[in-house]
Amino acid sequence: MSIFVDENTKVIVQGLTGGQGKFHGLRNRDYGTKIVGGVTPGKGGTDVDGIPVFNTVREAVEATGATASFVVVPPRFASAAILEAAEGGITFIVCITEGIPAHDEAVTYNRLVEDFPDVRLLGPNCPGIISPGKCNIGITSGDIALPGGPVGIVSRSGTLTYQALHELSQKGIGQTTCVGIGGDPVPGTNFIDCLAAFQADPETKAVMMIGEIGGSEEERAAEWIKHNMTKPVVAYVAGVTAPPGRKMGHAGAIISGSKGTAQAKMDALAAAGVHVCLNPTEAGEKMVEIVRAL
Amino acid sequence: MDLFEYQGKQYFARYGIAVSPGDVADSVEEAVAVAERIGYPVVVKAQVKVGGRGKAGGVKLASDVDEVRLHAGNILGLDIKGHVVRRLWIERSSDIAKEYYASFTLDRPNKTHLGMLSAQGGVEIEVVAEENPDAIAFLSIDPVRGLDLETARRWVHEAELDEVAREQAAELLVKLYECYTAGDCDLAEINPLILTPEGRVHALDAKVTLDENASYRHPEWEEYRATETEDPREKRAKEKGLNYIGLDGTVGIIANGAGLAMSTLDVVNQVGGSAANFLDIGGGANADVMAAALEVINSDPKVTSIFVNIFGGITRVDEVAKGVLEALSRVTINSPIVLRLDGTNAVEGRAILAPHLNDRLMTEPTMLDAARRAVSLANA
Structure with missing residues (x-):
């Protein structure tokens, strides 16, 4: 099994007609993901390499039955696209x-929680989710x-997510799902959401967690x-040598005072048995x- | 982006927050002119982005023109924790009956805004939080609903501000919240927020950090950017669109992605070296960006080896390889380069470099191997 998505997940791409949206949307489709539509206001009725484009998300959902969306639009339009x-x-x-400005993220996150409690947002500023062989958004x-599993990966950093996949795949260890939660200050999905889903997924036997400096999500x-996870967790945290007070690329990756x-x-992770x-x-x-000893 | 005190006060003033009348001065003569205009006594304040100005002699009271001359002359050029004072803020001195503290920032764990208000201002809030946490009234604010006057009134009551200050403080807090949100601040802090003996409440200091992701909707930030004092290496990198932070070591680092760049610093450190910088060339970097990155690293005289760590995702490794060759053809790179290339189009990228490999340009199969090689070259 996988978490959050599977081989039947139908996906639309908001921003499919843009350069990035087209590149990644088609790449995801080539991987086998069910990319069923695109959304770009004013471009409804056209298509991108055979994928129908709609003016609004509602039209796209009604026509295709999609339940997932891949948002690839510039920062100033992203919050509106998510909502x-x-x-x-x-x-x-x-x-x-x-x-995306932090205040926009904070408003969008809380609006989703209040008005759409069943909706899960992954990101912003994340590499996405891949359930190998099934779905890649x-x-x-x-x-x-x-x-093929049996490892689940959850990571706050983009390229380190790839690095983690690479380290495991090179050694012949498969993944159930790999979730990049992103490095922004207000992520829609956090470590705990993913850990809980992996804990509940019978095919995931162990979890690799990649953290980085800033905030207190890892703690x-x-x-x-410590209180809920029975499956083994391996963790790596980037930024041991990062100087305090400097943003290391991600808006969230900053050591403030003695925190983060x-x-x-x-x-904290070692004390929890990780x-x-x-x-x-x-x-x-x-x-x-760990996997060999399972 | 952190603002100077005077910029923070000007930013507050845009949102109707009461601050002391004052102006900036870059010379003794300008300081005198400002003081004469606003009236004595005045406070002469060093404008540096570092705490502890008062203790360092960077804040002085002046009651006449001679004192302004004396203090302005002494403070301009003063070195405060490595920050040389180039600009002063001259403001009308305020009599102080009470000092409070007020701030807004993002509460990341709870994904809401956090207001902090205390009747014990004027000292570092971290100290108050440590020694007397009950003296801080915390307010969690739903970003969707915002802060209204009624809530602010309850808040100033809870924080036990003096009766006479409460209504003014509540109104000021609503304005400060507006400045924090509409003004896209990561932090908006007033310490101290004062009550004068005449019963007036206003901001005596301003600490503002702006969220640079929001700069597209704030053309007025341009003037703040102009006064940013940057490491010349960082300035050059920024001009080329690179995310660079100067450090003190000898191994120049280039990586794609912030996490991988941080991790590269860590690994270099683990194998006995030290990084000269953090440099994230970002996602989708092409040959031009890679060449620019190498040139920036090359301009740092401390660098004795260069470690290029690329895991291609959006970034294509063949583009990176082309960039390396382009940089080598454009300028003389002073240090040997060790590359580790994986991910999208890695095979193509390695093939492009293969005919050019020598003792100044080499590849290693893993991040750890490459770090060891780069460190041994740096220390040689």
Whole structure:
């Protein structure tokens, strides 16, 4: 099994007619994802390589029965696109857009929670989700993932998500689902959401978690793991050497005062029984050991 | 982006928040002119983006023109924790009856806004939080609903601000929240927020951090950007659209993606080296960007080896390889380059580089191997 998506998930792409939307939308379709439509206001009735384009999400949902949306639009339009997806009947939204103002994210997140409690947002500013061999929504290169499980991956960082997939696939270890939750200050889906889903998924036997400096999500995840997680978790946290007070690329990756350091996160995770590793390669090797012993 | 105090006060003023009358001065003569205009006594304040100005002698009271001359002359050029004072803020001195604290910031765990208000201002809020947490009234604000005057009134009551200050403070807090949200601040802080003996409430200091993701809707931020003092390496990188942070080590780092770049720093450190920088060339980087990145690293005299760590996703490794060759043909790169290339089009990328490999340009199969090689070259 996989979490959040599977081989039957029907996906529309908001922004399919743009350069990025077309590139990734078609790439996701080539991977086998059921990309059933695109949405671009004013371009309804046209198509992108055979994929029908609609003016609104509602029209796209009515015509195709899609339940998931891949949002690939510029930052200033992203919040409206996410809310349109929820209003149009989409229940799983993946937004890869980078550079959305934090206040917009905060409003969008809370509006979803209040008005659309059944909708899950993944991102913004995330690489997306891939359930190898079944469904790939986002910008992850499908060929670095290996189907068949038994490992679930959840990661806050884009390229490190690929690195984690690569480390496992190279060693012949497959993944059930790999979720990139993104590095922004207000992520729609957090570590705990993913850990809980992996804990409930019978095919996932172990979880790899990739964190980074900033915020306290890793500490909260550690607390949750301590009380709820029976499956083994291997973790790596990036940014041990990051200087305080400097944003390391992601809006969320900043050490403020004494809070948010990689060391504090690693300590919290280790105290919760997580196998904490010092680099992605070591994390991959640890996971091999764990999977072989299953 | 952090603002100087005077910029923060000007930003507050846009939203109708009461601040002391004042103006900036870049010379003793300008300081005198401002003081003469606004009237004595005045406070001469160093404009630096670092705390502890008062203790360092960067904030002085002046009651006549001679004192303004004396203090302005002493403070301009003063080095406060490595920040040299180039600009002063001269403002009308305020009599203080009480000092409060007020701020708004994002409460990331709860995904709401967090207001903090305390009747014990003037000291660092972290100290108050540590020693007397009950002295801070926390307010969780739903970003959808915002902050209304009724809620602000209850809040100032709960924080036990003086009766006479409450209504003015409540109104000011609503304006500060407006400044924080509509003004796209990551942080809007007033410490101290003062009550004067005449019963007036206003902001005596301003600490504002702006969310640069929102700069597209704030053309007025352009003037703040102009006054940013940056590491020359960072300035050059920014001009080329690169996300660069200067550090003190000897291994120049280029990676795609913030997480991988951070991880690269960590791994270099683990194998006994130290990074000269953080440099994320971003997603979808092409040959031009890669060449620009190498040139920026090359301009850092401390760099003795360069580690290029690429995991292609949107970024195509063949483009990266072309960029490396282009940079090598454009400028003389002073340090040996070690590359680790994986992901989208990695095979093509390695093939492009293969005929050019030598003891100045080499590849390693894994991130760890490449880090070891780069560090041993840097330390050689």
